[in-house]
Amino acid sequence: MKGGLPFGYTSASVAEIRENIDTEAAVVCLKDTAVDHPRVLIEAFIECIPDLLSWLETNGRDYPWRQTTDPWKVYSAEILLQRTRGDAVADIYDDFQDHFPTPRDLYEASEEEIREMVHSLGFVNHRTRTLKEIGELFVEEHAGKVPDSLDELTRPWRAGTYSARACQLFARGEPLALVDANYSRVIGRVLGYQMPDQPHKSDDVYELMEALVPKEPGLARAFNFAILDLGALICTPQNPRCETCPLQNACVYAGKQQLTD
DNA sequence: CTCCTGCTCG
DNA sequence: CGAGCGGGAG
DSSP states (O other), X not given: OOSOTTTOOOOOOHHHHHHTSOHHHHHHXXXXXXXXXXXXXXXXXXXXXXXXXXXXXXXXXXXXXXXXXXXXXXXXXXXXXXXSOHHHHHHHHHHHHHHOSSHHHHHHSOHHHHHHHHGGGSOHHHHHHXXXXXXXXXXXXXXXXXXXXXXXXXXXXXXXXXXXXXXXXXXXXXXXXXXXXXXXXXXXXXXXXXXXXXXXXXXXXXXXXXXXXOSSHHHHHXXXXXXXXXXXXXXXXXXXXXXXXXXXXXXXXXXXXXXTO
């Protein structure tokens, strides 16, 4: 992987980005939508990505689980982060890793111990059961290691697609895209793509997002963090701050906003 | 009051 | 599909 932690490879040129993205695949994904000029849009998007990555370098959120590619530190963080603010997880994360530095420590812990650890995050019953099952499965079937496949990572109850893909992306360097409400909103606005009601259940959405992710692991990591942080800090559901967005020159939505000013 | 790196169940 | 889970922060 090129580039250092926490963000990955954040100083790539447009040429380098272009070599790492399947432009044709992305254009095809936009063809049958309401978009008028898919190729122009994708090209404009690609040309903004260096700015997007340098925006991440200075404005990205520096959480402890971004400082590592250790699969356990990443995967356990993803479970804690489900429907939960990063700042809330950051408050307990170091404590959690001290108590449960490996899946085996979780396996040997009492339910009360786990419950107390995750209490401040909410979803207490859910998370306790999930973490318990993760400990059991990883110890009994994977020698206490975090498995290296999406199928195995989604086997524990309430360990789903997003968490598994995030682990493979951030810990193993696989060029996957994450699909959730935030992510879909950002990509949907930028490319003028009409997102379905449940984006994470649409194969078309995954296909589009995946086409946009740079293949090089360090770039894939940085790209995903950048979109994630854009959704949280700039491209918010209401009152997005388009003026300070690194994608404003490529963004269909920001263009419309300017016209109505 | 809403929202947060989702996911399962009916 | 929709409902429900949940505490904490704004």
